[in-house]
Amino acid sequence: MLSQKTKDTLLGxxxxxxxxxxxxxxxxxxxxxxxxxxxxxxxxxxxxxxxAMANVIVSLIRNTIPMRVRIIVQLVVVAALVTxxxxxxxxxxxxxxxQLSVYLGLIITNCILMGRLEAFAxxxxxxxxxLDGLGNGLGYAIILVIVAFVRELFGSGQLLGFQIIPQxxxxxxxxxxxxxxxxxxxxxxxxxxxxxxxxxxxxxxx
Amino acid sequence: MEHALSLFVRSIFADNMxxxxxxxxxxxxAVSKNVKTSAGLGVxxxxxxxxxxxxxxxxxxxxxxxxxxxxxxxxxFIAVIAAIVQxxxxxxxxxxxxxxxxxxxxLPLIAVNCAIMGGSLFMQQRIGLPAVDPKAITSLLDAFxxxxxxxxxxxxxxxxxxxxxxxxxxNDVPKPLQxxxxxxxxxxxxxxxxxCFSGLEI
Numbered sequence: 001m002l003s004q005k006t007k008d009t010l011l012g013x014x015x016x017x018x019x020x021x022x023x024x025x026x027x028x029x030x031x032x033x034x035x036x037x038x039x040x041x042x043x044x045x046x047x048x049x050x051x052a053m054a055n056v057i058v059s060l061i062r063n064t065i066p067m068r069v070r071i072i073v074q075l076v077v078v079a080a081l082v083t084x085x086x087x088x089x090x091x092x093x094x095x096x097x098x099q100l101s102v103y104l105g106l107i108i109t110n111c112i113l114m115g116r117l118e119a120f121a122x123x124x125x126x127x128x129x130x131l132d133g134l135g136n137g138l139g140y141a142i143i144l145v146i147v148a149f150v151r152e153l154f155g156s157g158q159l160l161g162f163q164i165i166p167q168x169x170x171x172x173x174x175x176x177x178x179x180x181x182x183x184x185x186x187x188x189x190x191x192x193x194x195x196x197x198x199x200x201x202x203x204x205x206x
Numbered sequence: 207m208e209h210a211l212s213l214f215v216r217s218i219f220a221d222n223m224x225x226x227x228x229x230x231x232x233x234x235x236a237v238s239k240n241v242k243t244s245a246g247l248g249v250x251x252x253x254x255x256x257x258x259x260x261x262x263x264x265x266x267x268x269x270x271x272x273x274x275x276x277x278x279x280x281x282x283f284i285a286v287i288a289a290i291v292q293x294x295x296x297x298x299x300x301x302x303x304x305x306x307x308x309x310x311x312x313l314p315l316i317a318v319n320c321a322i323m324g325g326s327l328f329m330q331q332r333i334g335l336p337a338v339d340p341k342a343i344t345s346l347l348d349a350f351x352x353x354x355x356x357x358x359x360x361x362x363x364x365x366x367x368x369x370x371x372x373x374x375x376x377n378d379v380p381k382p383l384q385x386x387x388x389x390x391x392x393x394x395x396x397x398x399x400x401x402c403f404s405g406l407e408i
Contacts (some may be wrong), residue, residue: 024386027231028320071317072288079281087277102327105280109320111232149300183226184397191383193388 010131013139016201019112020143021194026112029103030144037160039099040148044141046089046104050081051113051140052133057081058121059129065122066157074117075108082107112136147189155180210351212340215330219357221341224363226404227328227397230321234364235389244368245361248326250358254316255325258290259353260346262326266333277332283326291317323354367393 009099019142026047057077065073086104089097097104107113116177117137121129125129152158157165165174179185223229223363230251238324262283270276295313299306316322329349335342343349370392 024235025232027235028228028324031228031231075284075288075318075356076281079284083277083280086280102324102331105327106229106320106324108280108284109318110321111318114318182398182401183228184394184401185395186228187394188389190393191387194387194390195380195383198387202382 006128006131009128010135013132013135014142015139016155018139018143018197019136020116020140021197023115025115026110026140027190029110030140030147030191031183032103033100034144034148034151034186035155035181036099036152037145037148037173039096039140040144042093042096043100043103044137044144045138046085047107047110047112048134048137050078050085050107051116052130054078054113055116055121055129056126058117059124059126062122070122071114074114078113078117079108096138110127110179112140113174143190143193146193147186150189151180151185155185159166207347208235209340209342209344210347212272213348214351214355215342217352218359218362219400221356222359222400222403223324223356224360224365224393225400227324229321229324230360233315233319234360234367235386235393238364238368238371238389240372241340241365241368244364246292248357248361248364250313250316251319251321251360252324252354254287254291254294255353255357255360257294258287258322259325259329260349261290262286263329263333263343263346263349266330279327279330281321283330284323287322287326288317321360325353363396366396 013019017023020027020030025092029043029047033039054074054077058074061073082105085107086097089100089104116133120132124132152160153164157163157170157176220226222233233247237247265282265286266276266279270279270282289368291313295306298313329343329352330345332341332352337344339388343352367389371389374388374392383391
């Protein structure tokens with residue numbers, strides 16, 4: 001159904017060319033919103049939608065943008081989309097919007113967006129750009145979900161707000177690892193994800 | 207004055223942009239390979255912060271709030287940042303070619319550095335806090351001090367990491383962990399060390 005090229009565009013960023021652990025883009029928000037799974041999921045979805053839409057819009061108007069002011073044009077497109085998404089979130093999911101706080105606005109300066117717009121949308125047609133945006137957004141979301149899963153499970157014994165680790169464990173002397181909730185652990189966990197990812201991919205390459 | 211000073215010290219240590227909020231992480235990781243260039247980027251970020259934050263403060267309190275246009279803040283802030291970065295670049299180029307030569311390549315990049323946008327958005331949140339809160343920003347001086355402190359904190363963080371990375375060149379790191387993996391873990395350990403400031407009451 002899909003040709004090899006479209007498949008690569010869509011699925012490449014999920015693993016081999018992941019925006020977070022391989023290209024090291026969009027780290028700021030990836031680290032900050034991963035204390036719990038729910039805000040991480042919402043953030044992943046929001047970024048996916050915004051990257052895909054911004055890619056399509058910029059790709060449609062790419063021939064009319066003067067080269068010298070392209071960064072400003074891209075920023076305005078992205079800022080308008082982020083404003084839309086943040087207003088929608090405030091209307092329908094207020095508590096999550098509050099948890100994400102400034103990091104929702106920081107999607108504007110997320111390097112994944114500017115990187116994809118510059119590297120892909122400016123030179124490709126709308127359909128490919130849509131796939132590329134979806135792929136990169138999902139690649140970003142996967143890392144967020146992995147890190148948030150570990151942090152919430154071990155940090156507070158819950159997933160999506162539901163208690164996972166049973167009370168009997170706590171009675172037997174198990175304790176939540178409070179360190180997981182600290183900012184430092186996010187960095188160390190992403191470091192470990194990179195470690196695992198590289199050692200698997202290097203083996204495949206050999 | 208006292209409040210502004212405590213805001214200044216807090217934003218360097220306790221509320222450090224890198225270690226507490228992960229702002230400006232991308233350029234932080236990408237440019238911290240040697241001390242000299244990272245110091246250049248640190249100075250550039252501080253410089254742009256202390257120019258843009260007071261401007262955004264005035265914009266927020268004198269224009270957006272009275273007219274109930276706060277939802278436009280994303281677009282306005284990013285436009286102000288992009289315009290000021292452009293202005294600063296032209297002014298520095300005209301009056302101090304030597305500074306321009308050392309900052310040169312970094313200045314245009316700063317427009318999309320999350321430290322600047324994040325600083326503006328955090329400031330927007332803090333304007334709404336009651337005046338007794340140690341984090342509140344209630345005047346232009348406060349905004350300036352917050353910007354200066356955040357910039358110095360960022361500078362400190364990137365220079366420290368660059369120093370460690372220069373030393374680490376000679377270490378025997380497991381192969382898949384080399385490069386970015388170990389850098390992440392180093393930053394994590396540095397963040398742990400910086401956490402000792404978080405209980406500081408100033």
